[in-house]
Amino acid sequence: MTALELQDVCKSYHNANGVPMQAVCSISLSIQRGAFVIIVGSNGSGKTTLLNLIAGSEQPDGGRILLDGKDITDLAEHRRAADIGRVFQDPFRGTVAGMSVEENLALAARRGQRFDLGFALDGKLREEIHERLASLHIGLEQRLRQPMATLSGGQRQVVTMLMATWHRPRLLLLDEHTAALDPQNAELVLSLTGRILSQGEMTVIMVTHSMKQAVHFGERLLMMHRGRITLDISGTEKLRAQPVELEKHFEELRREELLDESVAQLLREQYI
Amino acid sequence: MTEILAQTINSVARGLFLVPMVLGVFISYRILRFPDVTVDGAFYLGGTLSAVMIIHGFDPVSATLFGMVGGAAAGLCTGILITRFGIQRILAGILVTMALYSINFYILGQGAYSFTLDDVYLKTWARELAMTLFGTDRQVYVMGTGLSAPMLSMLYVSLAVILVLLTVLILFFRTRFGLAMRAGGENPSAARTVGANVSTLTVTTLLLANALTGLSGALYAQDLGTVETAAGLGQIVVGLACVLIGDAFFQRRSFSTRLIGAALGALIYKVILGLIMLLGDIHAMTKLLTAAFVFLALMLPIWLRGHGKRADKSEVAV
Structure with a gap:
């Protein structure tokens, strides 16, 4: 059963000189329900753009995006939010700093429903928030009424993670969600990720910089380079993959790029 | 001494009329994080609409509510310009305010710059109220200070109304919806990921803020008994001054507390201005003083924190 399907999706930007740059080049991709897919790639390879297109914060120039067979290409980001949870790299982006921890979670508990004039927090919801936070054993349940801004980056990312998965979404997008954290906090968020994912079927796409994470997590691995998918491995091949091999593959792509650059430089010197 | 007390009480009574607008400015400035110039237009639109209603024989309450609706419409226009047409937020407010200037001339009729209410308006009401409360519509003595009875009875009524308004807003x-509104202004990206329609929320925030401003404009015009087309000029700056005064006391508190702080800020602003007035009639100077105050209030925290280090300019806006 296919959860997410991309059909020939393209997206280009104009760089500072007005030259169009292909951020995502005709990507076609099919992801099975319940799959855990890892995407790696260098800076500017189009990973984040791809997630933005799936989440709806950017519109593709061409192609279709289907979620559980339904075409969501023209659906606004907030309309897709009922089915798609997302955690950003920037811990400040997923939560509202001026609102308290419980107020942030109360909003997430309303995902996919109308924001009406009922009180956001009642006894029942407060109890559930307390319970879910307490189960993480990092003391966040003591800080329900404190503004988000008083929490550390790691703690904020934990809350964002909880918000994104409060009602288990059809699709969870993790966009380098541990990259901005110190090792200890990254470990904390990562173990929480593992715990939440182990609780049941959820289709997950996780973008990461870390080859170690890429090898340890997920059952399918995609490598992106210059807006294209250059490697797509799963099953035993994915299981056997070693960080060293991935690094090597990565290095090859990078060297090719250097070659491109140096050739361009050579041509420039010769002809211009 | 009695003069100071009388002036202070008088200022508080006047200041209460300003509170809805200041709450409106607090809402747009603190949630959407930009000074919404529509406030200037919504303020005098509220005033002219209520005045015209009264002249056509409506009672002050419906006239005031109508002024509020006018303000809301102004906010709606600005909101649509911003979200639907992508116009810069401050420019959108300026456009609406400028358009309202002509509309006000039209509403007042014959291109009048001002006119005087001489029929039933808030003051007449206050006089009747004073007769019931104090049995006189002249002077009552509080702590040896002679105070105007209509003014004092109006103060009681508006205090009650403001308390109700504050409670409703806090709730x-x-x-x-209220939480989503705050989230949509402060962090649109987070709001969208939980499924909130940020455009709708932005429009509603501006609508609410300017409805409150229209309410203030209507009350102000009826209290004064005259309407001037220029009455709203610089009201956004006055509102900001009050919001900043409130924040001086309640900066790191909850949203509700800061809302109350903004209301208190309006009263403190009026009292300070009233006391300065005692030194001499410097009515023409108030706008200069207010503008200078807002500049200082914005810069002081940065200067104090900065200590020679170049301050982050982007923080000045919020």
């Missing part, structure tokens, strides 16, 4: 911002 509103605890609802799911």
Whole structure:
């Protein structure tokens, strides 16, 4: 059963000189329900753009995006939010700093429903928030009424993670969600990720910089380079993959790029 | 001494009329994080609409509510210009305010710059109220200070109205919609990921803020008994001054507390201005003083924190 399907999706930007740059080049991709897919790639390879297109914060120039067979290409980001949870790299982006921890979670508990004039927090919801936070054993349940801004980056990312998965979404997008954290906090968020994912079927796409994470997590691995998918491995091949091999593959792509650059430089010197 | 007390009480009574507008400015400035110039237009639109209603024989309450609706419409226009047409937020407010200037001339009729209410308006009401409360519509003595009885009875009424208004607003911002509104302004990206329609929320925030401003404009015009087309000029700056005064006391508190702080800020502003007035009639100077105050209030925290280090300019806006 296919959860997410991309059909020939393209997206280009104009760089500072007005030259169009292909951020995502005709990507076609099919992801099975319940799959855990890892995407790696260098800076500017189009990973984040791809997630933005799936989440709806950017519109593709061409192609279709289907979620559980339904075409969501023209659906606004907030309309897709009922089915798609997302955690950003920037811990400040997923939560509202001026609102308290419980107020942030109360909003997430309303995902996919109308924001009406009922009180956001009642006894029942407060109890559930307390319970879910307490189960993480990092003391966040003591800080329900404190503004988000008083929490550390790691703690904020934990809350964002909880918000994104409060009602288990059809699709969870993790966009380098541990990259901005110190090792200890990254470990904390990562173990929480593992715990939440182990609780049941959820289709997950996780973008990461870390080859170690890429090898340890997920059952399918995609490598992106210059807006294209250059490697797509799963099953035993994915299981056997070693960080060293991935690094090597990565290095090859990078060297090719250097070659491109140096050739361009050579041509420039010769002809211009 | 009695003069100071009398002036202070008088200022508080006047200041209460300003509170709805200051709450409106607080809402747009603190949630959407930009000074919404529509406030200037919504303020005098509220005034002219209520005045015209009264002249056509409506009672002050419906006239005031109508002024509020006018303000809301102004906010709606600005909101649509911003979200639907992508116009810069401050420019959108300026456009609406400028358009309202002509509309006000039209509403007042014959291109009048001002006119005087001489029929039933808030003051007449206050006089009747004073007769029931104090049995006189002249002077009552509080702590040896002679105070105008209509003014004092109006103060009681408006105090009650403001308390109700504050309570309603505090409760509103605890609802799911109110929370989403705050989230949509402060962090649109987070709001969208939980499924909130940020455009709708932005429009509603501006609508609410300017409805409150229209209410103030209507009350102000009826209290004064005259309407001037220029009455709203610089009201956004006055509102900001009051919001900043409130924040000086309640900066790191909850949203509800800061809402109350903004209301208190309006009263403190009026009292300070009233006391300065005692030194001499410097009515023409108030706008200069207010503008200078807002500049200082914005810069002082940065200067104090900065200590020679170049301050982050982007913080000045919020």
